[in-house]
Amino acid sequence: MGNDRRTIAGVACGIGAGALWGLVFLAPELVREFSALQLTVGRYLFYGLFSAFLIAPVWRTLARKLGRREWIALGWLALAGNTLYYILLSSSVRLGGIAMTSLIIGFLPVAVTIIGSRDQGAVPLRRLIPSLTLSALGAVCIGWQALAGPASGxxxxxxxxxxxGMGALVSWTCYAVGNSRWLARLEHVSAHEWNLLTGAVTGAQALLLIPFALVLSTASHTTLAWTKLAGVSAGVAILASMLGNSLWNRMSKLLPLTLVGQMILFETLFALLYGFLWEQRWPTALECVAFTLVVLSVVSCLAAHAKSHARPTTEPIRSCSSANA
Known part of the structure; x- marks a missing residue:
């Protein structure tokens, strides 16, 4: 019963994170006059600022809990999951469109689940084949029209x-796996604190990127355009980076890595939903099939984990790669 509650809570957090993360696909379309680097710097400056403000009261206590390895991990996780990932994602949306980018990012569950299946206590990969197959078919359907149709540029x-897009896929796969495993190790640091620490480090990386963003910018912008960029950046920072990451970290502590991978599908689903609203159209028949396949993929993955929990074990299965804790 306890495992069921953890699974339900974890899935709910995963859906919430996906709903908030889907907004990042819209941001490049809202401020097309700015480069991917400028948008990344804006978003993560606000993320770092908000994180630093919230973490300030407990900074001294929290800093004593972290060693050199933890700070190195925060550095590369912030780069792989935030800074580098969003530069690549924004560039992919601008150059290839939301549908194509969603297709590529839609393969994240396959990559993360395959890696997670090697963890101790994980559900065997053979039992996840139906879910992975449905996931892959859903991802293919999502981007089929964009890839098969005439090129927009x-x-x-x-x-x-x-x-x-492929670079963003690799970058975030590394983040998803590494972040889940670090959260499993850090019993003395909460998921919320880890999110704020990641935000502070990401903000520091954004500060280092400001000179590059200024040098590489060739266009001039009005005060109204800069205000719009600030508003979009702040909104994405609060909704996606602060709240979305917090829900994701909470989920990563509740679910095994094989199931964590499936939760990434909700980001793709919500990104498409927001794209339909932005384009003011209904989904096509193929896109409806994709929605159905993705939902069935998650349901079949949940069923595989439910069967695993139902089997008696001598020791409780720890989430998120206990083998590497």
Whole structure:
């Protein structure tokens, strides 16, 4: 019964995180006059500022709990899951469109679940094959129209957008796996505190990127445009980075890595939903099929984990890679 409650709570957190993270696909469309680097710097400056403000009262106590390894981990997790990932994602959306980018990011569950299946106590990969198959089919359906239809721009732009999307896929896969495993190790640091620490480190990285953003910018912008960028950046920082990451970290402490991977699908689903609202259209038949496949993928993965929990064990299964704790 306890495992069931943890699973339900974890899935709810995963859905919430996906709903908030889906907003990041819209941000590049809202401020197209600015580069991906400028948008990344803006978002993570606000994320770092908000995180530093919230963590300030407990900073001294929290800092004593962290050693050199933890700070190194925060550095590369902030880079892989935030700074580098969002530069690549924004570039992919601009060059290839939301649908193509969603297709590529839609393969995240497959990558994370395959890696997580090697953890001690994880559900065997053979039992996850139906879920992975449905996930892959859903991802293919999501982006099929964008890839099969006429290109919206030059072929070179499409190829670069595809490569940026693939880079974002690799970057966030590394983050998802590494972050889950670190959260499993850090029993003395809460998921919320880890999120704020990640935000503070990401903000520091954004500060280092400001000179590059200024040097590489060739266009001039009005005061209204800069205000719009600040508003979008602050909104994405609060909703996606602060609240979304907090829900994701909470979920990562409740669910095993094989199930964590499936939860990423909700980001893709909500990104598409927001895209339909932005484009003011209904989903096509193929997109409806994709929605159905994705939902069935998550349901089948939940069923596989429920069967695993039902089996008697001599020791409770720890979430998120207890083997590497």
């Amino acid at each position: 030059a072929v070179t732009k499409q190829v670069i957008g595809l490569l940026c």
